[in-house]
Amino acid sequence: MASAVTAKKEKMMVAAIDFGTTYSGYAFSLKTDYNADPTKISINQGWVAGSMAVSSYKAPTVVLFDQKGEFNSFGYEAEDAYSELALDNEHHDWYYFSRFKMRLHHENNQKIHRDMDLQDDKGRKLPAITVFGKVIWYLKDHMLKALKKRGTEMKNEDIHWIITVPAIWADSAKQFMREAAYKADIAGSQLTIALEPEAASLYCQYLPTEKIHGTAGLTFDVASTGSKYMVIDLGGGTADITVHERHSGGGLREVHKASGGAWGGTRVDEAFKQMLIKIIGAPVLDKFCEEHRADYLYLQRELEVKKRTMKPSTSGKITLKVPVNLREAYTKETGESIEDAIKGSPYAGKLVWHSDKIRLDATIFKGLFKDCIDKIVEHIRDLLNHPEVKGTDLMLMVGGFSESEMMHDAIENAFKKCRVIIPEDAGLCVMKGAVIFGHRPVAITSRVSRYTYGINISPPFDPNSHPESHKVTIGGRDRCQNVFKSYIREGESIRVGEERSGRHITLNTHQTEMLLNIFASPKKTPQFVDEPEVELLGQVVVQLPDRDELIKVEVKMIFGETELHVEAQEMSTNNKYTSFFDFL
Known part of the structure; x- marks a missing residue:
């Protein structure tokens, strides 16, 4: 873990890809520029909508593949090319994908896996990993070419890449984006997943007063230790809401777990x-x-x-x-x-x-804004009633949809006792903040777990506490199967990089591997892994020596990062098994 972080910090440049539901783009800065001025961040300004002669900092998240399923174009170019094909009635065999990021949103109740397909506008399918991967590849390639044109040629391997995702996404969706980046020739050793509202919050710490807008006289003044504020990240697809507390030295602590829903523009x-x-x-x-x-x-x-x-x-x-x-x-x-x-x-x-x-x-x-506004306002009102959130009277609105006066006004009127402020270019805060996060990932000191994580165990059967329905006999001994052993509970605050460990023992002699099933639940105290609202996330297999005895294994879960890590160690040999966890 430490060596991987060190390797990323040694990269010459940090580049962030903001993969949005409606618009996507990239930003970057050299380490030398960051050290001189953290806000000196470059953004491509050359996305041009051909039919309307409009230029923007982001391009529509639209991708076009030809009849053979080969990548053709992205963004405004894809929109215009597909329109031209349609005018000649030649578009029927082409694949046109738009606003497909929401396929990874867990509320869609569709299982996310690496082999899933994505439907285009006509219902035709291509592998989702191909579509997401090509968008990341295009944005990466576009940036490398732009750097070359301006005389700052940079090799891919010298860049620490950041890809942003909603904080409310499930672990499987975050891993899917990681594997899509692999398809774009971005290695895991140079890739970090950043949470969108965290990135935006981090960026706003550096903004001068004149870059912040709100009602008369307001500034984003959270310099004092212990100041709490709510980050309302409104994008095209989701409303992603977190509450942060400012620590000494500029660190941010998550006060309440990330929450929200599909209430974007x-x-x-x-x-x-x-x-x-x-x-x-x-x-x-x-x-x-x-x-x-x-x-x-x-x-x-x-x-x-x-x-x-x-x-x-x-x-x-x-x-x-x-x-x-x-x-x-x-x-x-x-x-x-x-x-x-x-x-x-x-x-x-x-x-x-x-x-x-x-x-x-x-x-x-x-x-037309009513449904969206009602959902967001109701959710914020509910959040403010939570004990750890009470007293929060500062709201920071970021994300492209926050630039809508309808949304800004609605939040301001609904929460008149709160100060509601919005930074200049709110739609770019995530992208710019992700670059700063790449240079300074330790800025986020702790997070709140959205789920209870654990594994299934089979302890000796206790008739006083275990139901008969879970009783099994293993190796001549009665045991209770599918017991949920928690490593961290929903709502629990945990430091970034903190480890939770537990020792487990094989059930049989000559057992050459131990299969660790990792489960998650939104419930704080699940008892069994086969009860409702408990989901199997994936597995880790620990290879063991063939011995005529039971073997002990220590399992460590590393929490607090933007992604969950699992490490297992066979105690007699000290062999370790570490990887990015397989949620797909």
């Missing part, structure tokens, strides 16, 4: 889609999306602009430009006019559709 997009479906119906909209890809892409970009510019104070009517083909598609499919469709919808008298423009009440468009 794409919820607004889905609400807009449902509004259209209530007017023209799902079949018409689906056919339009399939046959008029360029128009659908334009509609998505138009919606994104409106989302960013909508203000709580906006009143009266607003205008949304929509492709004429959408209106014509409805008439062609149904034989009815769009005016008749509106009359029969919940928006009668509130919405007018003329040619390529929809005029609607501002209250309707602002209502």
Whole structure:
């Protein structure tokens, strides 16, 4: 562990890949630049949307593969290339993936494994590890080429790579991203997984007052030891919320376990889609999306602009430009006019559709944010009632969706007793903070476990405490099978790198291996590994010598890092078995 960290610290450069649900990008800094000024971080500014001549610091998380499943393009280039193919009706055999990061979100209730497939916009499949890996490869390659152009050529092996993930992700999702990075030729010895709200929180420690915005006179003043603040990281896919406490020397301690849900900016997009479906119906909209890809892409970009510019104070009517083909598609499919469709919808008298423009009440468009806002506000309110969070009166909003005035205003109004502040370029805090985290990973001193972790054991059967249903006879002795032996409990605070150990003994002589099954549960005190809400994460196999005796093994779990590590040692030979744990 120590040698791996040292090797990363010796790299000449730290580069961070912010792999987002809707937008992705990269940032980097040389060690010499960091030592002079930690905030001197470079970001690519050359992502250009061809159809709208817009440049940005991030590109859409969209990737296009050709008919053979070979990588073609990423970002705005992928969007525009696919639209061109659609105009010539040649897109049907191509693979187009967008907003696929949420496939790794545990609330989707789909098991994450390294061999799983990912569906594109038409339901066609490619291996998910290939799609994620190619995005990471493209961003890595793009950065290396950009460095070469500016005369700062850097070898891949001289870079410490950071990949950001939501703090609320399960261990299996974090490992999946690690293995996707391996596909992009990033070795494990030069890779660190960073948690998004932690990275953003770390970056904000370095910001001068003029880079922080909030109500009059507010600054992000958490310099005093013991100051607590809530980090509200609102991205395209998730709301990721943590509470940090500032320690002396600039270290951060996690006060409450990371929590949140799928309440990002794409919820607004889905609400807009449902509004259209209530007017023209799902079949018409689906056919339009399939046959008029360029128009659908334009509609998505138009919606994104409106989302960013909508203000709580906006009143009266607003205008949304929509492709004429959408209106014509409805008439062609149904034989009815769009005016008749509106009359029969919940928006009668509130919405007018003329040619390529929809005029609607501002209250309707602002209502698209309601579901998202309600979920986030309710969750924050619940968090503030937890004993360890009570008294937190400073909220730091980061992430691209935090730049929405609708969201900022909603949080501010819901929690009037709290100071709600937002840094300049809130959407870049995670990316820049991940670079600082790469230079200074010890800034996070402790974390709170989101799960109870442990292994299954078979202790001697005790009729006073063990149920008969778990009684088995092994080696002529009654034992209780599937008992959950906890190494760390949910909600427990643990220092970064802290070890928890336990000694175990083989059940039989001549046993040449010990299989350690690692389990996790959101419950604080699970009794058995076969009860509800207990999940098998994976396994570690300890090879043992063939002996005519029972053998003792010491198992260590290393917690507090962004990823869980397991180490096993056979006591008689001192052989150690260490690896990044296999959750897939």
